[in-house]
Amino acid sequence: MKKTMLAAAAVLALATPAFAQDTVRIATEGAYAPWNFLNDAGEPAGFEIDLGNAICETAELSCEWIINDWDSIIPNLLAGNYDLIMAGMSITDERLETINFSDNYFPPDPSKFVAAAGAGLDFSALSGARVGVQGGTIQAGYAEENLGGANTIVTFSTADQAMADLAAGNLDTILADGAYLEPVVNASNGALEFVGEDVMIGGGVGAGVRKEDTELKATVDEALATLKADGTVDALIAQWFDGMGPFFSE
């Protein structure tokens, strides 16, 4: 009896609204332009924010954006701090062990190496290079496995921090999503260039969802199917990634 009262008190006093599930909370990182970033107004913006809002509109959900650090973004989804992750997260078998994904909203896209122009890295036998990655990404896993022995893998908590170190000459190269790097390389007017061979890892980008939230996954998938069919997704990709694909219509 005492236990009942205690628990009831805890529920009432601490979190009457917080236990209710009325809005869908979407987590993003806010440091991965143009996928998701904080704009000049200080609000989340970018491809995934536009797309997420379109999904919510189509599925008639009320949505709320939450900024969460990348390294704890999956644990906090599992812990129930939000319901959906839209943060440029690639669908991988390893992640599928802990969470589920919606259908992809960005087609499989190669990961690429970027370096300062004329760095002259020999990718046929890369050794002694400082390779930057964002921690907890597919690229971090790949780099550690395939380049770890002969090179130094430096792990950063955001992709922007890795870019800062590359720009300042503290890294020889960065391995990251092609669609993240491409706009940056284009904007650099030749200061940065793609090097080495592209690496195909990951099965496209999807929205992360808890395994037991099958209903939410179904809703998101349905809305995505509609948005893919009417060309909205491709239009958003074209808008945010300088008109460069990959597109779903191809």
Next chain:
Amino acid sequence: MTHFRTVKPLPVLQEMLQPRKSGMFEDLAFWLGYITNGKHLTWYASFQFTIYAALLGGALAVVFGLTGATLKNSRFFVLRLVGSTYSSIVRGVPDVLFFLFFPLAFEQGVEWLVSTQVCSPEAIAAQTAPWPPCREANWFLGTTEYLLLASVSLGLVYGAFATNVIHGAMRAVPAGQLEAARAYGMSTTQVLWRVHIRQMWVYALPGLSNVWMLIVKATSLLSLLQIADIVLWADRLGAPNFLPTVGLVHDDWRWRYYLVLFVFYILVTWLSERAFEYLMRRTGRGILSEVRT
């Protein structure tokens, strides 16, 4: 605006720096506009989290400190043990460890408590994630909840320091004062609250001022609890940007933003020192001259 940097590692920057050579006033207007855009305003607004956490954490530290000191002064061995265990264990581990641990542990405790009531066996069986036990028992933590929990952890950690300070200060109150109070026929509680704790402040203030400075500095850790605080915004504002669609194209400006925070904390320290000096002068009036320093 070339005085902003001597190195130009990327041509993007030169381009960004060239077009606004039109004149000083345009420059000034541009930078004024820049540092008052929404992103910067959000940063300035986020200072409130730091201030709330410090004030609430400080108040709670005094409460826990008083509790701890009373426990340590208790006549009962068990209570004394609780008091001294609290103050030495919490101080024996880094503040950041406890700061991360307490909110997580508290959240899990609440969720466990709720789960014993609301989770049906089927719901528990259906749960695939290792925690919480079932969906219904999940407690959503937003910025407000995290801020409250962060303040409580600050209170608990630095309450342990305050326990020692207050314990020492209580022993510094001259025994004659307490004897006189007892001789006046005051009860034990009356002696404690009207004489002992009242006079204790004079001796505790220098130590509590130290504890307060520690709390202020520990508020820099708020971003570790997913609170969008001044440190997170400094990182986001200062991170290099290469894309015109995102905002002003600039390279790594983080150290400038951190320098602002560095100066901010020094100013807070300076202000706190002045405030405590004033308090010590006031409370020390007519009691002891050496307390005033």
Next chain:
Amino acid sequence: MEAFFNDLAIMAPAVVFNIYFALASIPLGFVMAVFLALGKASSNPLINALSRGYIYAFRGSPLFIQFFMFYSLALSLNLTVWRPLGISGFVLHPLFMGPLVLVLNTAAYTAEIFYGALRAVPRGAVEAARAYGMSRSQQFRRVVWPNLIRLAWPAYTNEVVFLFHATAIVYFALPVVGPQADLMITAKTLFERDFNAFLHFSVAALYFLAVSLVVFFLFGLVYQRLMRHLPAQPGLRFAPKWLR
């Protein structure tokens, strides 16, 4: 229970990083603090103001901010300074940047302790030394310093423990190179896998507690040696004040 021992084993290599950070910064911080304390006591207005300002700034701001600030500052100097000197990878390595910032930080706190002790050195002893015709450096080495270090040792012990605790935030602020991870990063990674906060953070806490006790023991031995000329001094106790 098995999980507990498992964690103990996983975190054993991690604690080495925390110990390294502390060991690498204690000696330099100590030397720098002596000069800063003397600077703060100096009658030369420039040296005095510089030392005072330095101590005030580094004691008045959070170490966490200092880490971020110095790393990004060092990064922005990379192309002009470190690269031409050929020490880029070395300077920006967390195993160098970590101790560097810790040294800058602990030097300020330790200097304040030494300065307090310096002011408490009995005037009579210094006057006697002067009367014996000792030079200034002789006075310092033979009279001021032995007094100072004895007065400052208990507080300095606290500072060292505090410094060791401060190593917990190094990797929250600096990039991680390869598989190098300290206690906090390891505990956090383990927690994010199975959400067992009580187990993983407790094991990390045990390591911190254990090393703190070792520090107290070792510094207590030194204190006993420092005080050997005095009859029956009370040894250093675990957690006397712990305030910096």
